[in-house]
Amino acid sequence: MKSNKNSPEGGKSGAGERIPGANAPDVKAQKTGVPETTSPGVGARVPAGLFSGKKALVVGGSGGIGGALSRELGRAGAEVWVHGASSGERLEKTLADIRRNGGRAEGFLYAIDDPETGAKALLERCPDPDILVIAWGPFKQGALECMNAKDWIFLTNFNIILPGILISSVLYDMIEKRWGRILLFGGTDTAAIRGFTTSAVYSAAKTALGVVARSVARRGGPFGVSCNVLCPGLTDTEYLDEEARAYNRAHYPEIPGPNPEELARAGVEIMAHSRLNGAIIPVDGGVIL
Numbered sequence: 001m002k003s004n005k006n007s008p009e010g011g012k013s014g015a016g017e018r019i020p021g022a023n024a025p026d027v028k029a030q031k032t033g034v035p036e037t038t039s040p041g042v043g044a045r046v047p048a049g050l051f052s053g054k055k056a057l058v059v060g061g062s063g064g065i066g067g068a069l070s071r072e073l074g075r076a077g078a079e080v081w082v083h084g085a086s087s088g089e090r091l092e093k094t095l096a097d098i099r100r101n102g103g104r105a106e107g108f109l110y111a112i113d114d115p116e117t118g119a120k121a122l123l124e125r126c127p128d129p130d131i132l133v134i135a136w137g138p139f140k141q142g143a144l145e146c147m148n149a150k151d152w153i154f155l156t157n158f159n160i161i162l163p164g165i166l167i168s169s170v171l172y173d174m175i176e177k178r179w180g181r182i183l184l185f186g187g188t189d190t191a192a193i194r195g196f197t198t199s200a201v202y203s204a205a206k207t208a209l210g211v212v213a214r215s216v217a218r219r220g221g222p223f224g225v226s227c228n229v230l231c232p233g234l235t236d237t238e239y240l241d242e243e244a245r246a247y248n249r250a251h252y253p254e255i256p257g258p259n260p261e262e263l264a265r266a267g268v269e270i271m272a273h274s275r276l277n278g279a280i281i282p283v284d285g286g287v288i289l
Contacts, residue, residue, distance in 0.1 A: 046268045052077035054179075057129040059083045059122060059166070060136025062091040062107065064237035065185065068264035069133055070094055074103025076268055081126035082107035085136070090238075112136070115162040119169060128173050131181045131271065134163045137206070139187075144200040152201055159205035164212055167227070171216065175223045181271040182216060184209045186231035189289050191282045196289075206231075210280040217278030226277040228270050233258045233284030251287050258283060 051073065061070040062084030070082045071094065080098055082105060084091035091107045098105035108125050112118035123129075137159040140151060163184055174180025187199070187206035196203045209229050216227035234248040234257050248257050266283045270276055 046072075046076050046265075046272050048075060049077040050272055051131065054130040054181075055079045055081065055126070055128070056131035056133065057081045057083070057122065057126040058133045058135060060085070061133065062087065062094050064135070064239055065232060065235060065260045065263050066133070066135030067094045068260035069135055069183075069267050070105070071097050071101070071103075072261075072264040072268045073131065073133075074098035074105055075101055076272075077103075078131060079104045079106075081105075081129070083122060083125075083136070084109050085111055112158065112162065115157045115165055118162060119165040122166065123169055129170060130174070130177070130179060131183075132166060132170055133183045133267070134166065135185050137163075137185065139199070139202050141198050142201075143198060147201050155201045156205045159202065160208045160212075163209060167212060167216060171220060171225065174225045175220055178224045180220065180225035182213075182225070182227035183267050183271055184213060184227065184229045186210070186229045186280065188231065188233055188284055188287065189282070191229075191231045191280045213280065214278040221277050224274065226271070226274065228276060228278065229280045230263070230267050230270060231280065231282045231284065232263050233282075233287045235260060235263060251289070252285065255285060257287070258285060 054077070056073045056078040058066055058070045058073065058080060060066040061080070061082040067082075067090070070080050074080050074097075080103060082091060082094055082098075084094075084107060086109065088109060091109060095105045095107045110118070110121055110125070112122075138155065140147075140155060142151065167182060170180070170182075174182075186209055187203050190203050190206040191210070193207060213227045213229045216225065219225075220227070234251055236245055236248060236257060237260055240248070251257070263283055266281075270279075270281065
């Protein structure tokens, strides 16, 4: 993992370390410092080879929305490194699906129990990714007055601190390469600050991802690095029990809720647009919790 680089501009700091973007052209002297990327029209299927030559790390990429996104990145030509937490069977199925469609994929299981050691282990297995997707983050429901210190530490450790460490670790090299894509997943209805009655701690951490994304956009945007947050609706995945599925159906009485595949297509489309940066995007059908 790279040491922290605090200087906001290209050049050398007082300690003489490299600062990302030091050798890049002066973006103020150009119309834009962002390399052009061919992007599909909104709603169009991403071209099959759009991410050819790019390496993607998908944290939580073996199942659910993350699994669908791993497959979609494989279709878009990326070399996909799929992280799974515990199920070897689920991981192997996702890898097989990607390879069956002509994609390149590697995978590994790793149970994350600490954000610092977890981030280090993930990047040891897939160093210097061009694309970072964080589709993993634990959820716990409970009224605010019923949450204790362990709940706060657990939910913030893995929903905001782990993504933050990973982003700080990869951003330097993305800026140096003048290309990078980061996609984060917020929670349902966390695209703006609001109150929650039964998921305040989880939702507070997920809402904070927007600040991280906009900060990455400000720092990395002139060098071709984008970071956005996709806030999915209540999504039916293999991880849900029947009670959770019934809750989801009750909130989508007229139309089906989003499925992992359409969220994955939206995620890859977001990453395909080089100018879309620092955005917090609800893909939830307008659900109200």
